[in-house]
Amino acid sequence: MKSQRSSFKYLIAVVSLAVFASGCSTTPTGRKQLTLKSDATLAAESTRAMAQLRATSALITDRATIDYVACVADAIVGTLDDEDAALYWEMAIVNNPEVNAFVMPGGKIVVKSGIMSVAKNQHQLAAVLGHEVAHVTANHANERATRSDLTGFGIEVLAAVLVGDSANYYSRNYDPNMASGVYGAAGTFGQLGLLNPFSRMQESEADDIGLIYMAKAGFDPREAVTLWQNMNSSSETTKIPEFLSTHPSGDTRIESMVSQLPQALALYNEAQANGLNPDCQP
Numbered sequence: 563m564k565s566q567r568s569s570f571k572y573l574i575a576v577v578s579l580a581v582f583a584s585g586c587s588t589t590p591t592g593r594k595q596l597t598l599k600s601d602a603t604l605a606a607e608s609t610r611a612m613a614q615l616r617a618t619s620a621l622i623t624d625r626a627t628i629d630y631v632a633c634v635a636d637a638i639v640g641t642l643d644d645e646d647a648a649l650y651w652e653m654a655i656v657n658n659p660e661v662n663a664f665v666m667p668g669g670k671i672v673v674k675s676g677i678m679s680v681a682k683n684q685h686q687l688a689a690v691l692g693h694e695v696a697h698v699t700a701n702h703a704n705e706r707a708t709r710s711d712l713t714g715f716g717i718e719v720l721a722a723v724l725v726g727d728s729a730n731y732y733s734r735n736y737d738p739n740m741a742s743g744v745y746g747a748a749g750t751f752g753q754l755g756l757l758n759p760f761s762r763m764q765e766s767e768a769d770d771i772g773l774i775y776m777a778k779a780g781f782d783p784r785e786a787v788t789l790w791q792n793m794n795s796s797s798e799t800t801k802i803p804e805f806l807s808t809h810p811s812g813d814t815r816i817e818s819m820v821s822q823l824p825q826a827l828a829l830y831n832e833a834q835a836n837g838l839n840p841d842c843q844p
């Protein structure tokens with residue numbers, strides 16, 4: 563009971579903060595959004611959360627894998643401009659069979675090694691990382707914390723606090739009664755960016771922007787479609803959290819991606835003509 567009470571206090575504190583500190587910004591697609599905190603504040607919180615993740619997770623130490631993923635991530639980040647390029651981009655590859663990747667504000671990318679079972683080549687991995695980088699450049703974690711009315715927001719925050727485990731939360735199979743002991747694990751605000759699922763609108767936006775990023779970097783955008791086909795046919799589908807759970811169905815995403823392909827292919831051809839032809843595959 564005690565932990566329930568402190569969760570509630572925490573909830574009130576966060577909701578008050580939301581009312582007090584909301585601001586405005588714009589995503590790379592030009593969509594206006596409400597945001598909660600300054601980018602600098604969120605980035606500092608993410609840096610702490612990332613350090614904590616590094617200290618407590620089993621990380622991949624195989625050099626070839628690290629170089630491969632870092633090569634693709636570097637190529638994607640290399641397409642960014644201005645303040646997005648200036649972020650301190652950092653990545654961790656967690657040794658975990660889950661088909662998942664996620665980001666935290668300020669340029670922290672976390673890849674779970676299970677993603678390699680569906681991202682079968684550098685282009686498909688670029689589709690994953692482009693999508694994740696787009697969540698960062700579009701401020702989705704910050705926006706997501708404030709997008710609902712206060713009631714909705716409170717419920718989301720409470721769910722995050724109670725669960726403290728992104729996989730359980732995303733799969734919607736979590737048992738709040740099981741989670742009373744994990745309040746502390748979700749105690750930093752930065753972790754909300756990690757725990758709450760993105761909205762359908764944000765997922766579509768990350769797909770669109772991510773496709774542009776990968777094409778600009780010289781990765782074949784047609785492979786993003788193949789990636790989604792792999793995701794759809796994967797027996798791991800029910801365990802795919804961030805990519806498929808509450809979001810557009812795989813088929814919808816494929817259709818939407820196909821409709822974006824002409825624009826992406828033009829950028830891809832331009833990148834190739836400019837000599838951008840990444841060779842990351844180990």
Ligand SMILES: [Zn+2]
Pocket residue numbers: 693697760765768804805
């Ligand atoms: Zn996403």
